[in-house]
Amino acid sequence: MGVQGLWSLLEGNNRIYQEFQFRDSKLVVDGSSLAHHIYNMANLDQNHGGEYLAFQAEVQTFFKALDNCQIKAYVVIDGSSGPSDIKLNHRMDLQRTRVKKIPDALKGGKMDFYALFSTTVFEQTLNNMKVPLVRCIGQADGQLAALASEWRCPVLSTDTDFYIYDLPEGVLPLDHFQWDSVIASGARSYISCKRYTTSSFCSLFNIDHQLLPVFATLAGNDYVNRRDVEWARYVPAGSPTMNFRTSSLVGLLSWLGARKDETTEDTLTAAMALIPNIGQQARTEMWTEVQNAMLEYRLPSSSLQRFFSEATVLPLPAEILSWVPEWVRASVARGDLGYFSTIQDYDILLHRRKFLRIQVECSHLQSSNLTSRPIRRVMYGLLLEQGGPEVEEWDRDGLGLVSVKARPLVQGAAQKLRLDSVPQGNHAVRLRVCLETLGVEEEALEGVPDHLRLPVAVTWYWLRRASPEKRLLRALLMVMVQGELTRLTGGTTGR
Structure with missing residues (x-):
């Protein structure tokens, strides 16, 4: 970055x-x-x-x-x-x-x-x-x-x-x-x-403070790619040998230094004129893109000071403010929801899009993210409601990046839940939503200690959806058993 x-x-x-x-x-x-x-x-x-x-x-x-x-x-x-x-x-x-x-x-x-x-x-x-x-x-x-x-x-x-x-x-x-x-x-x-x-x-580089955003944008940042200008030709004579990227930056800084008395707009106009073989429409689009990127370096008024001093909830963009409950906003801001919460990612709310994590796995096999898609569809349903726009999930297919549409799903007990009342919702209903999503009947967990019910239910889901090798199942069960022994004995079980 x-x-x-x-x-x-x-x-x-x-x-x-x-x-x-x-x-x-x-x-x-x-x-x-x-x-x-x-x-x-x-x-x-x-x-x-x-x-x-x-x-x-x-x-x-x-x-x-x-x-x-x-x-x-x-x-x-x-x-x-x-x-x-x-x-x-x-x-x-x-x-x-x-x-x-x-x-x-x-x-x-x-x-x-x-x-x-x-x-x-x-x-x-x-x-x-x-x-x-x-x-x-x-x-x-x-x-x-x-x-x-x-x-x-x-x-x-x-x-x-x-x-x-x-x-x-x-x-x-x-x-x-x-x-x-x-x-x-x-x-x-x-x-x-x-x-x-x-x-x-x-x-050190003899440039004006106000030109720093111009420098960052023309140099190439997360928003704008480096433009086709040979900035290295502006490197001062006698400078030590540099690699291409460093010489480009030094050349750009030297060029900006010669314009330290110009306005930002005049400097940008001069920079645009250096780009070869570009039509007027493309030049206008580029001008807009560069200016938008420069705006990212303006210091906004911060809402974080009040969050830290008064625990106020962070403001949301107007597009989603009206229908995202305060408990969601507060939990996201505090980092309480963890990786698995679809709600953690405002891309879902703002753009109906989710970039799934790329993992180290055999590329000729299907992405492991497919295993959890049924769970994500239920979470999309709770967040966006049944019949809402599909979510565009970006995942790998082989060694390529592809998008797949995931339809929000609300069925069974989930139809009795609303996002704004989830924390206060009936415990039995919330449990039912969880078990239905994992495909496990509550009766199947009878006799399982309360603190192990979720791990067992998730393991059952994993067995059905991922079809893991038996040795992986044995390894998981051994870890669960060892963890339970450690919990009961305080770590004094020996070998």
């Missing part, structure tokens, strides 16, 4: 960064970046389902380190796409890339597959530790940056989009944030890190 190639450019110009001893401060954390970073840096399994206990321990260690330095973290996590849907093409490209990586991942390569339940474990761990957490509606970058600006504290992230916002206390790049080696200084401790500010960037 972020501005393409900017990280490499900055790593080659260490004068950008300020050495910083960080303590006694608020910190706004890009939760999506942090979760990925911790998981990757711990070198945990990515190709066989994930290592969640080890990941949980790493997350706990990270936030304990912040606490030891009197750093108060506020974690902000991306939702899905917002109403504008401006990142759709970028998200589609990411999905296609993940699908293409499956064969190499099956051979044991580390291909940056994010373990399926990592986000859920991350959110649950933070909730258990009472770390303030919010899941935004749509993209979180603007809200996160606005909160850091209002509180005058840094942002912790790996996303170079934050390098474009003019933040008073700048950005702490996660790759230079040495949380695993807290340094004691008398009675106080601190974390050694580096800090980035737009003022140091603009000073």
Whole structure:
């Protein structure tokens, strides 16, 4: 995510960064970046389902380190796409890339597959530790940056989009944030890190602050692809040898530096004129696209400060505000619903679309997501009601990305439930909806301890829908039995 190639450019110009001893401060954390970073840096399994206990321990260690330095973290996590849907093409490209990586991942390569339940474990761990957490509606970058600006504290992230916002206390790049080696200084401790500010960037490259969004957009970000302009021809004479991407960025910055006294509009007009072989209509469309992308770098008024200080519910886009109950909005924002909740993804509400997670599995077999489609159809039905528009699910077929229409389904006991009253709904009805969705009769669970009824029912569903090999069933049953023995004996069963 972020501005393409900017990280490499900055790593080659260490004068950008300020050495910083960080303590006694608020910190706004890009939760999506942090979760990925911790998981990757711990070198945990990515190709066989994930290592969640080890990941949980790493997350706990990270936030304990912040606490030891009197750093108060506020974690902000991306939702899905917002109403504008401006990142759709970028998200589609990411999905296609993940699908293409499956064969190499099956051979044991580390291909940056994010373990399926990592986000859920991350959110649950933070909730258990009472770390303030919010899941935004749509993209979180603007809200996160606005909160850091209002509180005058840094942002912790790996996303170079934050390098474009003019933040008073700048950005702490996660790759230079040495949380695993807290340094004691008398009675106080601190974390050694580096800090980035737009003022140091603009000073080094001699460009005006107001041109940073122009730079990010023309360079190529999550919204606009790099344009067919040979920016490298503007690299100053005598500059050291650089790769193509870095030389393009340096050339673009040099070109912008020569226009630091021009208005943003004049600069954009000059940039558009450099694009060869383009008609007037295409040029007009491109102008609109670039301007829309630049708007993403304007700091909005933040709704997060009141969420954290007063526990107010985040506002929703007008398109869905009238029919999404408050309990859903509050639960989503707090990260209470977990990965399996279709409601967690506002793409369903805003665009009738869901990008299903791409997993490491044999690509010549059907996607494992097909196994859970009946469950998702019931959840779509509860959310969108029977007869509503079909949901477009994006999943893999072989090594390609395809869309399949899933019809919302409301039948049986589910017809007695309404989304706005689910938490207060009759317990027997809610249980019946769950069992009907899994295809299990309540009588079949007689004699099964209450806390094991859901795992047993889900296992029964899995057996019928996925037809797993017997050895996989035996492995699952052994884990369940071992877990029950540990629960009863306090982990003293021995071998």
